[in-house]
Amino acid sequence: MPKINFTKTAKEVIETEIQSLKKLKKNINNSFNKAVQAIINCKKGKVIISGVGKSGIIAKKISSTLSSVGTPSFFVDASSCSHGDLGQISSNDVLILISLSGETNELKNIIQYANRNKRITLIAVVSKKNSLLYKASDIKILLPEVKEAGPASIVPTSSTIVQLSIGDALAIATMKYKKFGKLDFKKFHPSGSLGVKLKIVEDLMITGKKIPIINENLKMKSALNIITNKKLGVLIVKNSKGSTTGIITDGQIRRASQKNKDLQDLTVKKVMTLNPVSVNADMLAAKALSLMNSKKITSLCVHSKKNKKKTIGIIHIHNILEANIT
Numbered sequence: 001m002p003k004i005n006f007t008k009t010a011k012e013v014i015e016t017e018i019q020s021l022k023k024l025k026k027n028i029n030n031s032f033n034k035a036v037q038a039i040i041n042c043k044k045g046k047v048i049i050s051g052v053g054k055s056g057i058i059a060k061k062i063s064s065t066l067s068s069v070g071t072p073s074f075f076v077d078a079s080s081c082s083h084g085d086l087g088q089i090s091s092n093d094v095l096i097l098i099s100l101s102g103e104t105n106e107l108k109n110i111i112q113y114a115n116r117n118k119r120i121t122l123i124a125v126v127s128k129k130n131s132l133l134y135k136a137s138d139i140k141i142l143l144p145e146v147k148e149a150g151p152a153s154i155v156p157t158s159s160t161i162v163q164l165s166i167g168d169a170l171a172i173a174t175m176k177y178k179k180f181g182k183l184d185f186k187k188f189h190p191s192g193s194l195g196v197k198l199k200i201v202e203d204l205m206i207t208g209k210k211i212p213i214i215n216e217n218l219k220m221k222s223a224l225n226i227i228t229n230k231k232l233g234v235l236i237v238k239n240s241k242g243s244t245t246g247i248i249t250d251g252q253i254r255r256a257s258q259k260n261k262d263l264q265d266l267t268v269k270k271v272m273t274l275n276p277v278s279v280n281a282d283m284l285a286a287k288a289l290s291l292m293n294s295k296k297i298t299s300l301c302v303h304s305k306k307n308k309k310k311t312i313g314i315i316h317i318h319n320i321l322e323a324n325i326t
Helices: 007-027 030-040 054-068 105-116 132-136 158-177 182-188 192-197 220-230 250-259 285-295 317-322
Strands: 047-051 073-075 094-099 121-126 139-142 213-215 234-238 244-249 278-280 299-303 311-316
Touching (some): 007 158, 220 234, 234 311, 244 250, 244 299, 311 317
Parallel strands (some): 278 299
16 A cells, blocks of 8 residues: 555645634624523523434534533434433423434424424524524524535535534533633533542541641640641641631651750740641642642641631642642
């Protein structure tokens, strides 16, 4: 087999698809706004997406993307709808049908069902203006007719890229409206590298009885026992009102013991460091690690909201590194 360079073909395919996206960009109009508004207002019903063939694959991906950014959605197989699955679609639902031609036989029963139920909002994502789907829909997103990549333009390429982009645009528009942020995103993506990057201090911090706490008026003899038993190399110091007043580390104890032969008889508040660094529980763990590195410390107090004097946990650099956050 002669050696062939296929990069020219790759560039031609990509260029063809780029041109299709440019046409799509020019076609965006108020129908897109109406579609986003319908999805946002769908609070009593469900957002259901369907399609056939390659359009069905795109529909499934769009549904997944919407769900991942705060808009519960599911995909319905168009073929199965003619055999009982129409029961999954009900009043107050938003039904998005994706089709290149708008005349696919499998969609006709769904269209008819939606039109009979006036409380179902039917959104068409279609490329043919004279199609059944376009005419029957409440909201019409008309996609531009584009040239498919490859010989004779017979393989769905540019058309599916255009469909996918509209779906992504719908998802991001609703996401921005709902102010769906990193912490919200993390709830739906607990696993994988993305979930790790979005872990917050609260996910990793030490809480409850595991926190090494001592009253500032106790003797260092008690402090030494606690820091030894808790094995974290740090002590959170509190006053009689429960407010955090300081912190003691292994390093401080070693330095203090060199200066004071009677260290065990000293009160904790004479050894502690005042005003320890405290972070909010919802801070990204990666940011907490960066803070530790910049201040050259290994532990941080953790507080909730703006109450920095109320320590609810402690996070050690080992907790972060063990979570594979670097």
